[in-house]
Amino acid sequence: MSISLISLFRSQIEYSLTNNVNHIIRLSSTSTLNLLPITARQNPNDYRRTQLNKNLLRARETVKELSSLSPVLTPEDHPKLSQNQAVGMVAAAQANFMRVVVESSGFVGRGNNEVGVELLCVVKAVLKKIKRRVLVGDKVLVGSVDWVDGRGMIENVFERSSEITDPSVANVDHLLVLFSMEQPKLEAFALTRFLIEAESTKIPVTLALNKCELVDEQTRLLWKSKLRSWGYEPIFCSVDTKHGLKTLEFVLREQTTVLMGPSGVGKSSLINALRSNSHVLSRDDDNWIARTEGGKWSEYQRVGEVSVKSGRGKHTTRHVSLLPLSSGGYLADTPGFNQPSLMKVTKRSLAQMFPEVRKMLSAGEPKMCSFNDCLHLGEPGCLVPSDWERYAYYLQLLDEIKIREEFQLRTFGTKKESDMRFKVGNMGVKQAEPRLELKKHRRTSRKRINQSFLDDLDDDDNLSDAEEEVAMVEADVSAVGHDNQ
Known part of the structure; x- marks a missing residue:
């Protein structure tokens, strides 16, 4: 109970x-x-x-x-700036120094007087470690700014909207391929190489022909008809007579344009002519640059004469620089080079770099060849005939690219990895860090070390045996000599 x-x-x-x-x-x-x-x-x-x-x-x-690593900044980001930080655009690169034009700063003392100031900067070591290159035209974050001496350090680079390799410029909106009619003389194959290099960037291209006053009207009409059949509408211009400069100003306005072409065609002279406009920029303009004493942006570009002996231009421009235009926009002056690398062009994409081939493929029905990997060399079902004008140039460039790709396949293999990798760090922040080479940083095993040590001992034993044989041969020779005596 x-x-x-x-x-x-x-x-x-x-x-x-x-x-x-x-x-x-x-x-x-x-x-x-x-x-x-x-x-x-x-x-x-x-x-x-x-x-x-x-x-x-x-x-x-x-x-x-x-964070000690470098966070990824998009063009829409607006980082908080301290007193000694600024955001600007790289205007020129020479040796290990970058000239950055300030667009916004965190310094609050004199209003917006820092906007448009030119800073001489170096690149932070962590960016070099992760192999993040800083190019002309990049939007960068500058730290450790000394506003008195005009110096600073580039701490980070914003993501790019576009990039070209020959020459190395970032955030490009437009390409201007410049050649001369004479001095040096216009060559069709050299022009084709530059046009293919420009087409491979997938950036709008404009073709201009300088020094048109040195040829007659018939020659100009002949080249105009030829280039139209290629798919381009050329602009004939002359720095000496000012012919066509107004048209170029209209084409280049409000854009970041890269001027590319061989040496001696008048790139620097054309830039000086376009920048000598009497229009004065005001502080309210988007591309206003402070006219500070000694500022590279306010200087004219050096020009040189064409070599009398070779008929080619001399290398006057040594580095890439981004210059403001009075009509709005920027123009990049680049060193001249006669052989574009065509590194972005493959044997399968080469045909698409020719506007006339694209036109033939779009006009056909069906709109593609029978084989996906067709190289337009007379394969069955190919829609591209062999009777177009630049077909010989296409074959020559195709052989060159095939040789390069075979060499790269033998040397580097098929697997290609970048030197930098991205990871999501604490609190979801995307960061960049260097990618290590596994074989370079891998320790050698003890077994392999012992084996290499034994191999060295065997080599020493073989060497001693060889020395004994040589000594015995020498003794026999000396004995024979004594007997003969």
Whole structure:
């Protein structure tokens, strides 16, 4: 009887404790909801999620500021700038120094006087370590700025909208291929190489022919008809007579244009002519540059004469520089080179670099050849005939690219990895870090070390045996000599 009473009493205590705990939980949740706003009482899960997102974003900004690695910055990002930081554009690159024109700064003392100032900068070591190149035209974050001496250090690079390799310029909107009609004389194959290099970047291309006053009207009409059949509408211009400069100003306005072409065609002279406009830039213009004493942006470009002996231009421009135009936009002056590398062109993409081939493929039905890997060498079902004007140039360039690709396949193989990899760090911040070469940093095993040591001992033993044989031969020779005597 006593045992049954004890069990009944225990069950009643457990039931009362359970009811009290549930009541306390309901009271605590009700009091917590009363402290929240009305929207949070209706949807408490949504409220908690919103608060978590705000905290997460705040934490991400903190990680970006304090991280030792280099965070990835998009063009839409607006990083918080300290007193000695600024955001600008790389205007020129020479040796290990970069000239950066300030677009915005965190210095608050003299208003916006720092906008347009030119800074002489070096590149931070961590960017070199992860092999993130800084090119002319890049939007960069500059730190450790000395506003008195005009110096700083490039700490990060914003993501690029475009990039070309010959020459190395970033964030390009337009390409201007410049050749001369005479001095040096216009050559069809050299022009084709430059046009293919420009087409491989997938950036809009304009063709201009300088020194048109040195040839007659018939020659100009002949080249105009030829280039139209290639798929280009050339602009004939002359720096000496100012012919065609207004048309070029209209084409280049409000764009970042790279001027490319061989040496001696008048690239620097054309830039000086386009920049000598009497229009004065105001501080409100987007491409206003502070006319500071000694600033490279306010100087004219050096020009040189064409060599009398070879008939080719001399290398006057030594480095890439980005210069503002009075009509708006920027123009990049680049060193002249006679052989574009065509590194981005493959044997399968070469045909697409010719506008006349693209036109033939689009006009056909069906709009592609029978084979996906057709090289247009007379394969069955090929839509591209062999009677177009630049077909011989196509074959010559195709052989050159085949040789290069075979050499790369033998040397580097098929697997290609970049020197930099991206990872998501703390709080979801995307960061860049260098990719290590596994074979370079891998330790040599003890077994291989011992084996190499034994191989060295065997080489020493073989060497000693060879020395003994040489000594015995010399002794025999000397003995024969004594006998003859």
